[in-house]
Amino acid sequence: MQNRWTAFALRRGTRLIISLWVLVSAAFLMIHLVPGDPVRAMLGPTAAPALVDQTRENLGLNDPLWEQYLRFLRGLFTGDLGTSITMGLPVSEVLAARLPNTLTLGLLGFVLAICLALPVGATIAVATRKGRRRGLELSFASTSVVVATIPDFLLGVALVAIFGVTLELLPVAWTGGAESYVLPVIALAAGPAAVLSRIVRVELLSTLDEDFVRTARAKRLSSRRIVLRHALPNAVTAALTLGGLMLGTLVASTVLVENVFAWPGLGSTVVGAILGRDYPLVQAIVLVYGTGVLLVNTLVDVVLALLDPRSTIGDQ
Amino acid sequence: MRLLTVLRTPMGVVASIILVLVLLTAIVAPLLWNDAAEARNTANLNSGPSAEHPLGTDVLGRDLLLRTLVATRLTVLLALGATGVALGLGILFGAAPVLLGHRAGRLAVSAVNIAVAFPGLLLALVLALILGVGELSAMWAIGIAGAPSFARLCQTLVASVAERDYIAAARLAGKSRFRILLRHVLPNIAEPLIVNATIAAGAALLAFAGLSFLGLGVQSPSYDWGRMMMEGLDRIYLNPIAALAPGVAVVIAGLAFNLMGEALARSLSTPRIPVAWGMRPRRPYPQKAEERGDGEPADHLAGPGHADSSEPAGPAAYPEAVLTLRDLRVSLPGHLGCLTPVRGISLRIAPGEAVGIVGESGSGKSLTALAAAQLVEEPLAVRAATLKFCGADLMLRPQSTRDRSRYQRLLGRSLAVVFQDPMTSFNPTMRIGAQLVEGMRFHDGVERSWAQARAVDRLGAVGIEEPERRAAMYPHEFSGGMRQRAMIAMGLMGDPQLIIADEPTTALDVTVQKQVLELLDEVRSASSVALMLISHDIAVVRQVCDRIAVMYGGRIVEELPADRLAEQAQHPYTRALIAAVPDMNTDLDEPLATIPGRPVDLSQRSAGCPFAPRCPLATQRCHEQDPALIPAGDSGGAHRVACWHPVVDAGRAALAEADRSAGEPASAEGSELS
Numbered sequence: 001m002q003n004r005w006t007a008f009a010l011r012r013g014t015r016l017i018i019s020l021w022v023l024v025s026a027a028f029l030m031i032h033l034v035p036g037d038p039v040r041a042m043l044g045p046t047a048a049p050a051l052v053d054q055t056r057e058n059l060g061l062n063d064p065l066w067e068q069y070l071r072f073l074r075g076l077f078t079g080d081l082g083t084s085i086t087m088g089l090p091v092s093e094v095l096a097a098r099l100p101n102t103l104t105l106g107l108l109g110f111v112l113a114i115c116l117a118l119p120v121g122a123t124i125a126v127a128t129r130k131g132r133r134r135g136l137e138l139s140f141a142s143t144s145v146v147v148a149t150i151p152d153f154l155l156g157v158a159l160v161a162i163f164g165v166t167l168e169l170l171p172v173a174w175t176g177g178a179e180s181y182v183l184p185v186i187a188l189a190a191g192p193a194a195v196l197s198r199i200v201r202v203e204l205l206s207t208l209d210e211d212f213v214r215t216a217r218a219k220r221l222s223s224r225r226i227v228l229r230h231a232l233p234n235a236v237t238a239a240l241t242l243g244g245l246m247l248g249t250l251v252a253s254t255v256l257v258e259n260v261f262a263w264p265g266l267g268s269t270v271v272g273a274i275l276g277r278d279y280p281l282v283q284a285i286v287l288v289y290g291t292g293v294l295l296v297n298t299l300v301d302v303v304l305a306l307l308d309p310r311s312t313i314g315d316q
Numbered sequence: 317m318r319l320l321t322v323l324r325t326p327m328g329v330v331a332s333i334i335l336v337l338v339l340l341t342a343i344v345a346p347l348l349w350n351d352a353a354e355a356r357n358t359a360n361l362n363s364g365p366s367a368e369h370p371l372g373t374d375v376l377g378r379d380l381l382l383r384t385l386v387a388t389r390l391t392v393l394l395a396l397g398a399t400g401v402a403l404g405l406g407i408l409f410g411a412a413p414v415l416l417g418h419r420a421g422r423l424a425v426s427a428v429n430i431a432v433a434f435p436g437l438l439l440a441l442v443l444a445l446i447l448g449v450g451e452l453s454a455m456w457a458i459g460i461a462g463a464p465s466f467a468r469l470c471q472t473l474v475a476s477v478a479e480r481d482y483i484a485a486a487r488l489a490g491k492s493r494f495r496i497l498l499r500h501v502l503p504n505i506a507e508p509l510i511v512n513a514t515i516a517a518g519a520a521l522l523a524f525a526g527l528s529f530l531g532l533g534v535q536s537p538s539y540d541w542g543r544m545m546m547e548g549l550d551r552i553y554l555n556p557i558a559a560l561a562p563g564v565a566v567v568i569a570g571l572a573f574n575l576m577g578e579a580l581a582r583s584l585s586t587p588r589i590p591v592a593w594g595m596r597p598r599r600p601y602p603q604k605a606e607e608r609g610d611g612e613p614a615d616h617l618a619g620p621g622h623a624d625s626s627e628p629a630g631p632a633a634y635p636e637a638v639l640t641l642r643d644l645r646v647s648l649p650g651h652l653g654c655l656t657p658v659r660g661i662s663l664r665i666a667p668g669e670a671v672g673i674v675g676e677s678g679s680g681k682s683l684t685a686l687a688a689a690q691l692v693e694e695p696l697a698v699r700a701a702t703l704k705f706c707g708a709d710l711m712l713r714p715q716s717t718r719d720r721s722r723y724q725r726l727l728g729r730s731l732a733v734v735f736q737d738p739m740t741s742f743n744p745t746m747r748i749g750a751q752l753v754e755g756m757r758f759h760d761g762v763e764r765s766w767a768q769a770r771a772v773d774r775l776g777a778v779g780i781e782e783p784e785r786r787a788a789m790y791p792h793e794f795s796g797g798m799r800q801r802a803m804i805a806m807g808l809m810g811d812p813q814l815i816i817a818d819e820p821t822t823a824l825d826v827t828v829q830k831q832v833l834e835l836l837d838e839v840r841s842a843s844s845v846a847l848m849l850i851s852h853d854i855a856v857v858r859q860v861c862d863r864i865a866v867m868y869g870g871r872i873v874e875e876l877p878a879d880r881l882a883e884q885a886q887h888p889y890t891r892a893l894i895a896a897v898p899d900m901n902t903d904l905d906e907p908l909a910t911i912p913g914r915p916v917d918l919s920q921r922s923a924g925c926p927f928a929p930r931c932p933l934a935t936q937r938c939h940e941q942d943p944a945l946i947p948a949g950d951s952g953g954a955h956r957v958a959c960w961h962p963v964v965d966a967g968r969a970a971l972a973e974a975d976r977s978a979g980e981p982a983s984a985e986g987s988e989l990s
């Protein structure tokens with residue numbers, strides 16, 4: 001038992017560290033992959049050569065590559081991520097100001113998606129089991145497909161047009177108040193909720209046909225308990241496996257949604273940074289997003305291992 | 317071409333129509349309206365919808381409807397281009413193990429595994445920075461971002477064909493790896509690739525719209541839907557339609573690709589069943605089928621009505637039976653009327669008695685057990701003149717919730733069920749102990765610690781060593797035999813009056829089978845629990861049971877005390893079952909005796925005795941009339957048989973004769989006794 005957990009932690013930890021290293025290296029190499037002179041590309045063809053040289057010197061691009069790499073790594077550990085070119089501020093300050101806004105948005109979206117998907121998927125599964133209520137099944141299937149296809153930013157625009165512009169119920173952009181969270185969180189959560197609830201439904205349906213559910217029925221438990229205690233935990237493990245990657249997508253979705261709602265988070269910052277070729281800032285933001293995704297994936301694996309004693313820790 | 321089968325499904329037709337419309341617009345619209353879409357109407361800037369401009373105009377007074385239509389081409393082209401990039405790179409990386417050999421292949425696999433974890437948009441952002449902002453670099457960016465998932469798909473697909481013989485043969489023949497890939501591997505994985513590329517094209521279209529919306533994709537003066545949305549969002553107060561219309565176009569086009577992919581996927585993997593969004597063939601007229609269940613005249617498959625009247629046998633000395641079944645029927649409403657796999661079973665089990673039910677698969681024995689245990693689920697329907705358990709009439713639908721929970725409690729505490737496959741009958745995510753105590757805690761609300769102690773005690777009682785430690789384990793840490801013991805222990809948690817064991821040993825090793833049977837027997841004699849043992853194996857049943865009911869074609873064809881089985885069984889089917897059991901006298905060089913013919917096919921039942929097609933004694937009468945289950949001559953009611961020509965002494969010789977001439981040599985499996 002103990003050994004299995006150690007082995008699991010070791011295996012999963014190694015994978016996380018390797019992925020992190022690849023991410024860091026990729027972020028570092030980004031600037032060197034720009035065709036031609038990255039500084040010239042940043043400042044434009046009309047910039048004075050002296051300025052170009054100066055900037056190159058400031059970015060440390062004249063040093064040998066390995067020295068730059070070491071400096072980059074050292075910077076990561078000391079929190080010194082360089083200075084944003086477009087904003088003239090230390091990158092760490094920009095992150096400190098913007099990251100919390102993105103995190104809150106993403107977390108709320110995630111929580112809402114789960115809170116919608118589990119009960120909806122489970123209820124539909126139980127209600128439409130064995131071919132009952134075909135109408136309900138059909139409308140659920142078509143609604144969820146359409147909702148899942150509508151991209152988050154478009155949903156955001158539509159929500160702005162309806163609730164912000166036409167009905168004037170909710171703010172169209174960030175105000176700092178709680179009410180400005182409503183529309184972006186819905187825009188973020190709707191798609192993942194639709195996909196997840198479909199997965200939950202399918203998984204729960206197949207789980208309800210399993211032998212151990214019949215065993216539970218033989219104990220004459222209430223159908224509520226059978227679904228909640230026996231079927232759902234087994235369905236959720238499968239749903240989580242499939243839904244795990246989707247969480248990563250949710251992180252990325254914040255980029256678009258933030259731009260719709262002029263949200264002062266990393267997502268709206270990164271677009272300006274890319275357009276302004278603000279290399280240090282883009283590097284840092286990419287690192288933050290990538291790390292976020294990796295951590296979320298690791299978390300999903302750990303939760304899976306806890307939920308299903310057979311799968312993750314059992315093998316290998 | 318197999319891909320065209322997609323047109324046979326409603327979803328496929330809808331998807332094709334939308335897709336063709338989108339593609340037509342992409343081709344035609346720029347030819348017709350390119351100039352008109354650029355025409356500026358300076359008198360009409362940023363206007364809302366009007367007769368002249370149905371969707372309004374943009375900041376330069378250009379017509380938004382025409383611009384939306386014209387933008388189709390660029391949008392679709394870029395999406396397809398990105399998909400092409402993703403597909404090409406994906407195949408390259410996915411086929412790396414074939415192209416480069418194992419070591420480099422493994423490297424490619426792990427690279428893909430890492431890349432696939434990152435969301436595509438993130439990759440696209442990075443690439444937008446590296447390649448610069450513009451539509452071509454955005455196309456590459458989205459393509460590259462989509463490549464890892466294609467690569468992973470390809471790796472799986474390639475791995476599945478790479479081991480096949482013809483590939484090995486080609487490799488041995490010294491063909492180059494590239495040639496093998498082109499000629500042998502790709503054609504075999506083309507279909508799933510096409511399906512996924514279609515879905516990916518929809519995703520690429522949406523991703524591109526996102527990138528353009530951010531201002532990182534198509535640059536002015538070019539325009540695609542994403543760019544139009546961005547421009548529209550700035551003026552959303554003036555004309556919301558300007559932002560929404562291109563968005564709707566994005567959804568329609570994206571949905572078209574998505575649906576097409578889904579439809580292709582379904583029509584290719586399940587070619588015959590048009591399962592389109594719950595449009596499966598409907599279960600026809602459930603309410604009508606319900607009517608049919610009880611009216612035999614309407615139901616040509618149900619047996620004759622006489623089964624109703626036959627009183628269950630069994631020693632009348634027992635005043636109160638644990639379980640009483642009278643005319644139990646289980647039916648399956650279906651297209652062609654009602655199939656009735658169980659057609660009028662009458663059976664009585666006294667306290668402490670062990671009754672075996674024997675039959676081939678399809679004889680209805682397991683359904684009978686499930687019906688007795690009240691575990692039959694829709695669409696199967698159970699009816700019975702009487703279904704009593706411990707004095708409670710289970711056919712009465714409980715009226716109040718209190719009644720219901722009283723019934724459930726009675727069944728939960730007093731009726732234990734042991735299922736066939738111990739590997740799948742436990743919840744894999746719960747500890748064994750928790751599963752044992754669950755029912756008791758639910759029905760009686762006893763203390764957790766008390767229930768836990770009882771669970772440990774019960775586990776010990778069924779011969780599980782170190783029960784305390786075992787109770788804390790998960791099912792997958794138990795062996796098959798141990799799980800079946802734990803299942804029996806679970807039945808002993810309450811106050812069992814009857815154990816229904818449905819093929820409890822079939823899934824186990826031979827040595828373990830014997831132990832589990834002995835355990836069941838022990839449990840029964842120790843706590844005088846009645847046992848209903850279902851098995852295809854008459855030898856198993858004879859070992860443990862007092863009384864044996866032989867089922868065939870959904871009915872009991874013979875019911876007799878176990879000690880009469882060897883010598884006095886009268887039904888030709890029972891005799892055949894006994895003859896098929898190898899015993900001490902069987903000459904092992906001889907082929908095993910077997911029952912010629914196939915088990916009864918429910919959908920093709922005729923009016924006569926169900927065994928008639930396989931029966932060596934069948935006569936004209938057997939084919940026309942179904943014999944009733946009636947007491948056999950000398951038994952005083954304990955022995956019943958349903959046969960026109962029961963094998964009594966005189967007939968036995970004739971049967972033996974017929975056996976000798978009819979039996980083609982075959983193995984025991986030939987009779988599908990499973």
Ligand code: SF4
Pocket residue numbers: 887888889925926927928929931932933934935938939943958959960961962
């Ligand atoms: S009734 Fe006829 S066909 Fe049926 S078992 Fe008896 S002899 Fe055979």
